[in-house]
Amino acid sequence: MIYLCIPAHNEASTVGVLLWKIRNVLGEFGRDYRIVVHDDASSDETPEVLQRYRRSLPLTVLRSDEHLGYGRSVEKLLRHVSNEAPYPKRDCAVVLQADFTERPDDVVTAVKILEGGVDIVAGSIEVGELHRMTRAVHWASRTLLHKIFAKAPVSDPLAGLRAYRVIVLKKAFRDRSEQNPIISAERWAANVEMLGALAPHARRIVEMPVRLRYDLRTRPSRFRSWRTFIELARLPKALWSPEEEEE
Numbered sequence: 001m002i003y004l005c006i007p008a009h010n011e012a013s014t015v016g017v018l019l020w021k022i023r024n025v026l027g028e029f030g031r032d033y034r035i036v037v038h039d040d041a042s043s044d045e046t047p048e049v050l051q052r053y054r055r056s057l058p059l060t061v062l063r064s065d066e067h068l069g070y071g072r073s074v075e076k077l078l079r080h081v082s083n084e085a086p087y088p089k090r091d092c093a094v095v096l097q098a099d100f101t102e103r104p105d106d107v108v109t110a111v112k113i114l115e116g117g118v119d120i121v122a123g124s125i126e127v128g129e130l131h132r133m134t135r136a137v138h139w140a141s142r143t144l145l146h147k148i149f150a151k152a153p154v155s156d157p158l159a160g161l162r163a164y165r166v167i168v169l170k171k172a173f174r175d176r177s178e179q180n181p182i183i184s185a186e187r188w189a190a191n192v193e194m195l196g197a198l199a200p201h202a203r204r205i206v207e208m209p210v211r212l213r214y215d216l217r218t219r220p221s222r223f224r225s226w227r228t229f230i231e232l233a234r235l236p237k238a239l240w241s242p243e244e245e246e247e
Helices: 012-029 046-053 070-084 105-114 132-144 166-173 187-201 225-233
Strands: 002-008 033-040 059-064 092-095 120-125 162-165 205-210
Touching (some): 002 105, 012 046, 033 046, 059 070, 105 120
Parallel strands (some): 002 092
């Protein structure tokens, strides 16, 4: 089973089109799939849009009345999949943004790589694909915070599109309750933090190139360059320390 995990906060203008695109792409792929959306206290028409699509798609909607933020929203989705997936060694979770900046077609590529014996597939964004502002923070983060990024298992730990084998999620969450979350940061820093928590439980991690589509996003960017850099700088230096694994 492929679980498409989509964190959403006020994404009424794009989330419906994204869901329909996923239906077309995954339908052609021929694998069983389920879409899991976390509606993170949306105040627009996101709940109504999701309700309409529940009639025609294998869709589960999680809802928070209090805004949790991107990082905790992703963790909530992955914890749900970890608890629900019937075959954790075969099933996988793919994180996809609701604003349509990431392509559902890349999900198929990631799953195919995962099926080749990989535990984590991480997207890698070319710097040329980023906006001027995000490109500057991307460069500064990886250059000035080299102590954090040097030991990362991938060249681009900032990217959000990821595919995880569910057994990796179960191992990472087994000693951490929802009251003791793995992710405390936001956006890019949250992506780095999640990879740091899951990587020690993965036997093989592979990167794949992804192409972003900013032209399809209909709302203003929520990216804040200085706040993002500060959150990245606050990540622990020992983020990639190996942990003892049980067989």
